[in-house]
Structure formats: C-alpha cells, structure tokens
Amino acid sequence: MSTRQKVTLILLGLFLTFFVAMIIIITTNFRDFGIKSAEKRALLTAEIVKGGLTAHMVNGMMDKRSYFLEQIESIENIDALWVARSPIVIKQFGEGMNNEIARDEIDKQVLKSGQTLREMTETATKSTMRMTIPFVASAFGTPNCLNCHDAKEGEVLGAVSMIIDVSDVRGSSFHTVLYIAMFAIIIMFFILLVVNKFMKPYISIFYSIKEVMTAAYEGNYSKRVMGGSLSESKAVADMLNSLLEKLQKVFQEIDKKVYIFLRNKNKAHSYDPLVNINNTIDQLSEIYKFKQTIEHDQELEDIYERLAYVFKNKFAIEDFTIIESDKVSGAKTVVYTTNGCHCTVEKGECRADRINLIVDSTIFDNTCDQINEPDTQYLCIPYTISSELNLVISIVTKTPQESQRIRDLVGIIEDYVATAQPTIVSKKLMQILNKMARVDQLTGMYNRKYLDEFAETAIPQALRTGTPYGILMIDIDFFKMINDTYGHDVGDEAIRIISRVIKDSIRKSDVAIRFGGEEFIVLLHNCDKEFIKTIAEKIRTTFAKEVISAGSESFSKTLSVGTVMFPEDSESIWKCIKYADMSLYYAKEHGRNQVVCYDPSIIKNPSSQNEF
Secondary structure, eight states, X not given: OOHHHHHHHHHHHHHHHHHHHHHHHHHXXXXXXXXXXXXXXXXXXXXHHHHHHHHHHHTTOGGGHHHHHHHHHTSTTEEEEXXXXXXXXXXXXXXXXXXXXXXXXXXXXXXXXXXXXXXXXXXXXXXXXXXXXXXXXXXXXXXOHHHHSSOOTTOEEEEEEEEEEOHHHHHHHHHHHHHHHHHHHXXXXXXXXXXXXXXXXXXXXXXXXXXXXXXXXXXXXXXXXOOOSSHHHHHHHHHHHHHHHHHHHHHHHHHHHHHTTOOOTTSOOOSOHHHHHHHHHHHHHHXXXXXXXXXXXXXXXXXXXXXXXXXXXXXXXXXXXXEEEEXXXXXXXXXXXXXXXXXXXXXXXXXXXXXXXXXXXXXXXXOOTTBSOTTOEEEEEEEEOSSSEEEEEEEEESSHHHHHHHHHHHHHHHXXXXXXXXXXXXXXXXXXXXXXXXXXXXXXXXXXXXXXXHHHHXXXXXXXXXXXXXXXXXXXXXXXXHHHHHOHHHHHHHHHHHHHHHHHHSOTTSEEEEEETTEEEEEEESOOHHHHHHHHHHHXXXXXXXXXXXXXXXXXXXXXXXXXXETTTOSOHHHHHHHHHHHHHHHHHTTSSSXXXXXXXXXXXXXXXXXX
C-alpha cells in the first residue's frame, strides 16, 4: 500500500470517527432534549390536573371530574391518563367513582415514596414515556390541603400517571441527524479533495526520492529525483540530484583508481561502486599487512610459510604444495606441502610450469601425467617470479564444488603471490649470494668459509650427541706438473673431475669441501674407521681410472688421502683437520697414491708441507 493511500485511509478513518461521534452526540442530545420536553409537558399536565381537581373539590363538583379528566386525556400525544388515590384519601373519601386506585407497582412506589418516576418504552414503530407524578399535601399552598384532608404535611394524597407518545421526537431527531450526516459527508469529501491535492506533490517527490535512494542503495547512482510543480520540491530535488551526480563521479573514479592496485582481474565486480571500493580496500589492507610482515622475515622459507598460512587460514585450502622451478637448471623443488606432494614433479616435467597456464583436472581427465593418483582433482597454478624462477601452486580438491571455489580464488591468490614476489626475489638473491660465498664456483663444493661455519654450529652439536665424523684430506699427486705442462685450464678440469668423483662416492649426509687449490676435505657423518677407509679407497681408485683430456693428449693422475676420526683422535675439529693433513703429508712422503689413517705413533710433526 502506498503512502498516499495510507494517508487517505488515515484521514478517512479520522473523519469517520469524528462523524460517528458527532452522530452519537447529536442523537443523544436530541433524544435527551425530546425527553426533557415531554417531561415538562407531563409536569405541566399534572399541574393542570391537580388544579382542576382542586377546583372541582372546592366547588363541590367532584362528581363531574370524569369529563375533565377525559378532556385532558384527549390532548395530543397523551395516550392515557389516570389518577390514583393514596390510602389516606381512600380511607377518608373512598376509591372514587372511577376506581381511582393504584394500577401497578409504579403507582404504588410513587404513592409510597412521593418521588416522580419515569419509564421509556421503545418499539420499532413507536416510542412512549410513562410518567407518574405525586400530589403532596401542604398547608402552605392555596388552598390549604390539610383543611379538607386528614393528612399531615408532606404526605402523598395521590398521583397522576400518563403515557405520552414521544415518537415525533425520535422522528425529528432522525431527520435532523440525517441532514447533519449528509452535510458532514459533503464537508469530509471536500476536505479530502483539498488535502489530497495539497499533499500530492509532496507525496510524489517522496516516492521519487524513495525510488532514487533504493537504486542508490543497490549501487545505481544514475537515477534522479523528479521535483514536481512546487518550488520547494524542485529545490529539494535539485540539491539531491546534484549530490547524487557528485557521488556517482567520485565513487566511479575511486573504484577505478583503487582497483588498479590489485592484480586480481578475476575479482567479482559488483554494480555498486561502494561495495567494490570497500572490498578492494579490505583486500588491499590484508595484502599490505601481509607485505609488511614478510618484509621483516629473514629466510625465504619464512615467506613460503606466510603464503601457506594465508592459503590455509584465509582461503581454507587444506591440501596444497608450493613448488620452486629453476628455469636455468630445470630443477623442481618442493618448498612447502601440507599433505605431501601428489606428483613426481621433482623427477619430471611440470606441465603447468612448461605451458605457463593453469592445469585443471576438471577440464580434462589425467591432464598431467606426473600425478601419482589418477582420480585426484587438482589445480596447478604457475606464477612467474623472475627470469630464473617460477612458482607452481598445486592444489588438490575433493569435490567439484571445492574445485570451483578454488578457481574463484585464483585471482586473489595471484595478488598475494605478486605481493610476495619482490621479497622472494630478494631472498632468493640473498640465498644465491650466500651460496656463492660458501660454495666454490669451479667445483660446486662448499668452500673454506662454509667449513668455518660448519665447525662453529654443527661440530658442538656432534660433541653433545656423541656423533662421530670421519675426516678425509685429499690431494692430487704432482698437480703442479699438470698446470706447468698443460696449463691451468686442464688443471681446472682435473679439479672438476676429482670433485665429481668425491661427490659420487659420498652420501647426502656427508660434506665435501674444496679446502684450497687441489686439496679437498670430506666430513663423513656418523661413521667408523672401517667406513672411512672404504670411502677413501673408493675415491682414490675411482679417480685413478679417470682420463683427463689435454687437447690431443690424455692422461690419468693419482691422489693421496689422509684420514682422521673425530672426536676419537681429538675433540677439536681443527686439530683433527691438522692430523688429517699430517697423514696426507705422510702418504705423499711415503710413495703417494695411497690412504693413510692417522696414527700418533708413526705420524709426528712433519718437516715440511711442500706440495709434491
């Protein structure tokens, strides 16, 4: 129901209430007025009867009173009239010739109480009023009642009862009320027309404002308010329209300018620019807090932990893996996983990384042949971090609905990865620089700086846990002759070959270090003397079989190895390295191409450490 209809109904209700109240009041007043008029007429008639009867009695004409009473009863609107004597009068004068006794209880009550009684009778066609009025004895009137009657002052001598027709009062009241009602209806109709005409412009602008505000609430600021014909409504409409136009322009500009800060172009865009602005600002705020946090993290692993936290807690992704892809070497490394990697990406090729597009198993079954579980639903999303590094986010889902939800999140995931990109590149560069500072560039082995850090961190822990290390000091025999005869390029090749032999001969838990020049140190983790001897001999014999090319010529070389047991031979790693060096010197001094284990009884301070 419209406001205009509501206002009209309210006014109509008020008018009807007023009309009904007015009719009731008028009707009641008319009825009361008619009844009071009839009462006055009855009282007047009673006085006439009283005076007439008194005159008949004084003049000795009481036998003629019947005619008098009949004449009174014949007066218009008096349907009946009778006189009732009190017991006092009946005792003195008898019941009278017309049997003038109390006819009913009303007569008896009036004769007894001396109070006038009235009774109304209403029927569909007629209204009558019964009124019984007492005659009271008094010595102060004219004539003196007590002169003729054996009564006391104030005693009731009789009563006159009459029935008066008051239907004319009801009829006149009905007509009067009808005329007033018709007049009131005409007045109310006229007032409604005037009020409606006066309110129509205001209600129209109200509805126009409501329509425009509803559209604005839904995000449409293009609608305008219709001002109508009144100057006041036009002024209001102009002000509102000007404000809406400004809001529309400002919101659209803000929405465009804020949105460009996000890389998520797949974000659901609402028709309401306020919703878009609010969503974008919320998104930017979350991403900014994420950016501030990762900028203060120390390690690259911390960045991946932050990304994983966002995936798990913000996006409710339960099963995912973050994979690093080195574009230069082609190596794939799992840097974070929740439930283990579901594919063999580290050993094979990553389809998403190769084509640089999202691989979605819901589009085509068994899209990627690296997945271990054929029935698994997954999305693999590639991100370019730098010219040397890609990230692949592999997400495993359980239902098609979950897959659709993840696809809807791809854009916002991209925003977080893009935010982390500069920090990942920076941390990756720091990793490379740290690795370069600790890794020998010619061989890919750790260098002496790494040995210093290893001795400071890992060796104390080995002492606490009682973990032994076997230490090998390795040196190529007559290496100087290679450089002098074939040049440094061939010498570098010989160093690369021995480093490869060493790395192929040891375990992943062991540490190989280029100590300097053609000297190498190997730290064998958690081993015994027999294992040390075995590994040392393996390295020596394998290298002796290697062929070193020098242009059109080729040759083979041998090496010598000195070994020592930490912490059995010494709890100082540096002393153990010194002992291994002494053992190496002993091997070179006693024929080369051999492995010598440290023995304090035979290996004493050497006279020199010159290269052979």
